Amino acid sequence: MKRIQFFRESIKNIKEIGTITRSSKFVCKEMINHVDFAKSKVLVELGAGDGVITKHILKAMGPNTKLLSFEVNSAFCDVMRAIDDDRLIVVEDSAEHLQKHVDELNMGQPDFIISAIPFVSLPEELSYSIVRNSKKALxxxxxxxxxHYSLLVKKMYKTVFGNVDVNFVPLNIPPAFVLVSEKRDED
Ligand SMILES: C[S@@+](CC[C@H](N)C(=O)[O-])C[C@H]1O[C@@H](n2cnc3c(N)ncnc32)[C@H](O)[C@@H]1O
Known part of the structure; x- marks a missing residue:
């Protein structure tokens, strides 16, 4: 998808998309820097957009690893489905239904979940539901x-996971934060 088409789609659905530009390559690299690709069999991406982070993940992934990418915007899903890679499964559904799709596809528990969902502009209840369901599934x-582009909802990860590390990425418009939480209990 061209940059201008991404911009137009964002303007139409600004609350759901949360930004008018894609993640920079610096953000994509920082996101995947926290993934142990050698040990991963199942990866999940939430809020894939038109696939800018997806392509970085696929490039780094092993041949037997699967990537399940969630996206609710149908124009973006059409672009995602055109990516010719049989390790990629595009799910046109909300990320809160993650467990249902993992079960239906009999994939096993995800090793890592990589998310660009704009929680700052989504209802708090939906945001917590997605993050809680992600923890359960991991x-x-x-x-x-x-x-994230701010630390406004940092406490959500601390509440759900009990831990959160913050990494600053200045080379993005706007500058970004990559937050990382580990599943350390089943609560
Ligand atoms: C900021 S864009 C990120 C796009 C791309 N991954 C990137 O980093 O540039 C956020 C994406 O999350 C999607 N999204 C919003 N709510 C969602 C939900 N509940 N489930 C899945 N995707 C969602 C939006 O449609 C949008 O494409």
Whole structure:
């Protein structure tokens, strides 16, 4: 998808998309820097957009690893489905239904979840539901990796996971934070 089409789609659905530009390559690299690709069999991406982070993940992934990418915007899903890679499964559904899809596809528990969902502009209840369901679905010691443009909802990860590390990425418009939480209990 061209940059201008991404911009137009964002303007139409600004609350759901949360930004008018894609993540920079610096953000994409920082996000995947926290993934242990050698040990991962199942990866999940939430809020894939038109696939800018997806492509970085696929490039770093092993041949037997699967990537389940969630996206609610149908124009973005059409672009995602055109990515020719049989390790990628595009799910046109809300990320809160993650467990249902993992079960239906018989994939096993995700090792890492990589998310660009704009929680700052989504209802708080939906945001908590997505983050709680992500923790439930993750493997023990699996990590949840999230991009944000502010630290307004940092406490949500601390509340759900009990831990959160913050990494600053200045080379993005606007500058970004990559937040990483680890699943350390089943609560
Ligand atoms: C900020 S864009 C990120 C796009 C791309 N991953 C990037 O980093 O540039 C956030 C994406 O999350 C999607 N999204 C919002 N709510 C969602 C939900 N409940 N489930 C899945 N995707 C959602 C939006 O449609 C949008 O494409």
């Amino acid at each position: 493997k023990m010691n699996g990590k949840y990796i999230q991009i």
